[in-house]
Amino acid sequence: MGITSLFPMQEAVFSYLQDASAKRIVGDVILCAPTGSGKTLAYALPIVQGIIGRKLPRLRAIIVLPTRDLATQVAGVFKELTGNFGISVALVSGATSIVVERASLKTAEILIATPGRLVDHIENGDALSLRSVRYLVLDESDRLLQDEYQGWIDYVLPLLGTDRNLNSKQAEQSCRTRSTAGIIALAIQPEVSARAFMRSGQTSQESVRKVLVSATQTKNPKRLVRLGLRHPKFFEPISEREDTSLGNNYNIPSSLSEKAWIIRDAEDKPIVLLKTLGWITPASSDMHNDPAAQAVLALSGTKLIFTKSIQAAHRLCRLLEIFALLLGVEGDVIEMSGDLSPARRKQVMKTVHERKVVHPNSTVSPHSSRFLVVVCSDVLARGVDIFNMDAVINYDVPVHIRTYVHRAGRTARAGRAGTVVTLLLSKQAHHFREMVRQADRGDRKIQAKNLGLRDEERASFIEKLDNALRLLRRLISRETLGLLSADKPLPEYARLEVCNLFEEMKADGWAQNEDATLPDDIRKRRITESLEPAKRGRLDLPPGDSPTAIPTDGLDNIEATAENETLGGEDEFHDFLFSQIARNLLSEKTRSFRAM
Ligand SMILES: Nc1ncnc2c1ncn2[C@@H]1O[C@H](COP(=O)(O)OP(=O)(O)OP(=O)(O)O)[C@@H](O)[C@H]1O
Numbered sequence: 024m025g026i027t028s029l030f031p032m033q034e035a036v037f038s039y040l041q042d043a044s045a046k047r048i049v050g051d052v053i054l055c056a057p058t059g060s061g062k063t064l065a066y067a068l069p070i071v072q073g074i075i076g077r078k079l080p081r082l083r084a085i086i087v088l089p090t091r092d093l094a095t096q097v098a099g100v101f102k103e104l105t106g107n108f109g110i111s112v113a114l115v116s117g118a119t120s121i122v123v124e125r126a127s128l129k130t131a132e133i134l135i136a137t138p139g140r141l142v143d144h145i146e147n148g149d150a151l152s153l154r155s156v157r158y159l160v161l162d163e164s165d166r167l168l169q170d171e172y173q174g175w176i177d178y179v180l181p182l183l184g185t186d187r188n189l190n191s192k193q194a195e196q197s198c199r200t201r202s203t204a205g206i207i208a209l210a211i212q213p214e215v216s217a218r219a220f221m222r223s224g225q226t227s228q229e230s231v232r233k234v235l236v237s238a239t240q241t242k243n244p245k246r247l248v249r250l251g252l253r254h255p256k257f258f259e260p261i262s263e264r265e266d267t268s269l270g271n272n273y274n275i276p277s278s279l280s281e282k283a284w285i286i287r288d289a290e291d292k293p294i295v296l297l298k299t300l301g302w303i304t305p306a307s308s309d310m311h312n313d314p315a316a317q318a319v320l321a322l323s324g325t326k327l328i329f330t331k332s333i334q335a336a337h338r339l340c341r342l343l344e345i346f347a348l349l350l351g352v353e354g355d356v357i358e359m360s361g362d363l364s365p366a367r368r369k370q371v372m373k374t375v376h377e378r379k380v381v382h383p384n385s386t387v388s389p390h391s392s393r394f395l396v397v398v399c400s401d402v403l404a405r406g407v408d409i410f411n412m413d414a415v416i417n418y419d420v421p422v423h424i425r426t427y428v429h430r431a432g433r434t435a436r437a438g439r440a441g442t443v444v445t446l447l448l449s450k451q452a453h454h455f456r457e458m459v460r461q462a463d464r465g466d467r468k469i470q471a472k473n474l475g476l477r478d479e480e481r482a483s484f485i486e487k488l489d490n491a492l493r494l495l496r497r498l499i500s501r502e503t504l505g506l507l508s509a510d511k512p513l514p515e516y517a518r519l520e521v522c523n524l525f526e527e528m529k530a531d532g533w534a535q536n537e538d539a540t541l542p543d544d545i546r547k548r549r550i551t552e553s554l555e556p557a558k559r560g561r562l563d564l565p566p567g568d569s570p571t572a573i574p575t576d577g578l579d580n581i582e583a584t585a586e587n588e589t590l591g592g593e594d595e596f597h598d599f600l601f602s603q604i605a606r607n608l609l610s611e612k613t614r615s616f617r618a619m
Pocket of ligand 1: 026027028029030033056057058059060061062063064237238405406407408410432433436437
């Protein structure tokens, strides 16, 4: 693991939990610390410490995470920590068959689970005794407390620390009643009722400590109350602000540099992205005056590009694959989204962690000077720990500040430097500014710049972009018709088509690398094709391919995203309720990690 000392936040949480366990102090924990600040170890260490030396192997801790990928990641951390102590860690997330999972439950002392799979195992009466459970951790708690997941809480909570023969239907019923009563009481008379509510109904869970972990803790009282927290202890970073009663719920690492490029014309967006990636550079004479020149990130290294949907990620990935060939840049572009098969996702994650090349037709071996660009949907936005991520680019603006915080948090982890760049259309800039302002981030600033293309630049590049988009359209169209696998790297025929654009691009000086040549496999194939027209005909696209609509920036309709970005009235109501609870109940709140 290579960790020599603990971060202050980890020390604070560790010593509190150790002390509280030793003295049998009742109290749950709410940990709200920046992305990449080591929250996993903060709760994992005290849990493991508490189990070491226990003679009877029993299930002592359940850690719940919202996705399979995150559960797998956290299970890895626990396995590393417990390796030398013979503590059994089980993972139930659907990553392996239910039979294999069931077998692992028999001896499990620490269980890492996704909510659905956890309920499945309990419902099926699998070898899962919850009687000795002492910790319930909700990692990414705000996500786990969202509506679509809440069923699992109602189901699991009443069973913790009890014999499992408690009728689950009864338990569910009692919990529902309690929650509804609680929220109504809070709304009417926050101070008195909520205290009484939090004290009540804890009979079955007295011995279970709940730990809520996120960089963006929920402020929604309805969601918090149903957990029946007891004397919650808040851990959050020191705030300079006077009014800290609500705490800073959106934590950004201090080593993160935040930028936003405002783009006037939607169709310039892909070109601005290429510039930001350092794939195309402005003429050297412009370097001092052109803001784009200062905007460019280092070409090498690993970057993560977020798009608004699975489809958008796929299109952008394809487009970048095409441009990587056209511009002769040395690196790899890969896609990561929920649409990929589990095997492919695993392979991509391995690649990202190891920074290796996965494309079978990639000819260059892994090297630090080669870049790796991962284009993804929000599947990678939360919790995923990628050690060597140099920058995050929001190609599509995030629709909520929470999403912004988590996406940005994939870089600048564990005190390292990192950059997040958000590409904004002029129309979106106002909303984005408002969203950031409402997040109440103290003195943090996002460096914003207008970043258009000069007319001559646009004139010279737009034709290449059009050609690339035409090729992209045909690719997508073939995938839609089921003639191509969207799960594979750029197919052969598309790479051949790229040849036709390549020389043109190079002649016009757009190639990032002056000496760029086509990869050998394409060059050889191209010569063969030109000698054998019959064969070439087979590779060409059918004439009837219908183009897929690619509006505005040439990729998708961005304006639709901007319109969806509003904070609902319900959120405001919950914010109000939460503020009441926070002021009235949580006076024990820890204001700094050190001042415990
Ligand atoms: N004390 C430490 N010293 C050095 N590195 C550490 C330390 N603790 C944790 N790390 C490393 O910091 C990285 C981030 O840790 P972790 O994934 O727990 O962050 P997190 O706070 O949960 O982030 P997120 O909110 O994004 O989920 C990991 O690679 C981890 O190994």
